[in-house]
Amino acid sequence: xxxxxxxxxxxxxxxxxxxxxxxxxxxxxxxxxxxxxxxxxxxxxxxxxxxxxxxxxxxxxxxxxxxxxxxxxxxxxxxxxxxxxxxxxxxxxxxxxxxxxxxxxxxxxxxxxxxxxxxxxxxxxxxxxxxxxxxxxxxxxx
Amino acid sequence: xxxxxxxxxxxxxxxxxxxxxxxxxxxxxxxxxxxxxxxxxxxxxxxxxxxxxxxxxxxxxxxxxxxxxxxxxxxxxxxxxxxxxxxxxxxxxxxxxxxxxxxxxxxxxxxxxxxxxxxxxxxxxxxxxxxxxxxxxxxxxx
DNA sequence: CTTTAGGGTTAGGGTTGA
DNA sequence: TTCAACCCTAACCCTAAA
Numbered sequence: 001x002x003x004x005x006x007x008x009x010x011x012x013x014x015x016x017x018x019x020x021x022x023x024x025x026x027x028x029x030x031x032x033x034x035x036x037x038x039x040x041x042x043x044x045x046x047x048x049x050x051x052x053x054x055x056x057x058x059x060x061x062x063x064x065x066x067x068x069x070x071x072x073x074x075x076x077x078x079x080x081x082x083x084x085x086x087x088x089x090x091x092x093x094x095x096x097x098x099x100x101x102x103x104x105x106x107x108x109x110x111x112x113x114x115x116x117x118x119x120x121x122x123x124x125x126x127x128x129x130x131x132x133x134x135x136x137x138x139x140x141x142x
Numbered sequence: 143x144x145x146x147x148x149x150x151x152x153x154x155x156x157x158x159x160x161x162x163x164x165x166x167x168x169x170x171x172x173x174x175x176x177x178x179x180x181x182x183x184x185x186x187x188x189x190x191x192x193x194x195x196x197x198x199x200x201x202x203x204x205x206x207x208x209x210x211x212x213x214x215x216x217x218x219x220x221x222x223x224x225x226x227x228x229x230x231x232x233x234x235x236x237x238x239x240x241x242x243x244x245x246x247x248x249x250x251x252x253x254x255x256x257x258x259x260x261x262x263x264x265x266x267x268x269x270x271x272x273x274x275x276x277x278x279x280x281x282x283x284x
Numbered sequence: 285c286t287t288t289a290g291g292g293t294t295a296g297g298g299t300t301g302a
Numbered sequence: 303t304t305c306a307a308c309c310c311t312a313a314c315c316c317t318a319a320a
Contacts, residue, residue, distance in 0.1 A: 005295050005313055029287060048314080050288070055312060145301060147307045171293060190308080192294065197306060 006043065008052055015040035016049055025053065148185070150194055157182035158191055167195065 019031030028046035031037055041049070150158075161173030170188035173179055183191065 007296095007312075026288070046287070050290095051313065051315095054290085058311095145308090147301065149306075168294070188293070192296095193307065193309095196296085200305095 011040055012044060013052070013056075016052060019049075020053065153182050154186060155194075155198075158194060161191075162195065170195075 015037040016031070019034065019037050023030045023034070028049040032041055032044070032046055032049065157179040158173070161176065161179050165172050170191040174183055174186070174188055174191065
């Protein structure tokens with residue numbers, strides 16, 4: 001056994017991100033063949049790149065994914081516990097959880113990336129490179 | 143809150159064991175879909191099978207098993223210096239029982255050796271009680 | 285035929301209940 | 303606290319379309 005699940009490292013992620021920015025999303029093979037990112041993705045395939053990108057793109061729309069613990073949807077209940085308490089008026093909509101974007105001014109460009117905490121700005125990059133008219137993330141962005 | 147955990151019964155365990163022996167570990171869906179074990183695991187999901195098997199396999203590690211508990215490395219150590227490791231030592235020629243039915247074109251093509259890079263080397267665990275004397279886990283991501 | 289896009293499944297981690 | 307079961311996410315494999 002050697003590698004069952006090779007987790008993506010920051011280096012690989014960065015290479016992928018840069019490749020998408022440069023070549024555009026949808027040109028995995030091109031990125032992989034580039035001598036600039038080739039050494040960084042020596043163990044990755046075009047499919048892997050696409051998969052990673054796809055996985056990274058989840059939640060770019062409106063999916064507010066807050067780590068809300070203490071929630072158990074309990075499913076099939078072979079042993080109906082019989083809950084004679086239909087008073088279910090809990091649900092406190094307090095989780096607005098609006099993804100606050102940290103100062104994303106267009107004129108704010110003093111420096112380049114500084115340890116990106118989250119890949120939230122990925123959409124922006126994809127939009128910039130969407131000029132390829134390849135119909136990639138148009139659906140996700142709009 | 144009324145969350146009953148359905149414990150695994152001998153029937154289910156036996157079915158799982160047999161399925162692993164027959165199909166091999168990693169084909170949970172296949173086992174679950176088999177008419178032989180399907181009725182036994184009608185209330186189990188592939189994920190459940192995997193989880194059960196994993197939980198059952200604990201203890202084979204023996205010794206060096208430092209499980210850092212109470213520690214949550216939110217961000218993986220960014221190993222900037224990812225030395226390219228072109229160690230191509232995988233290749234596990236294992237017969238795959240995949241019903242690869244050539245949709246159309248039944249022409250005998252010789253270059254059909256296409257052996258899926260599926261590493262399967264965990265079927266012996268069901269036969270031997272004390273197997274795997276090392277259990278070297280190269281979990282080192284960096 | 286090569287590559288991309290998508291679907292489905294597996295593997296690992298983390299959390300909760302007993 | 304530990305063990306077993308369960309849920310979630312990331313990564314991987316397979317298939318279809320362009």
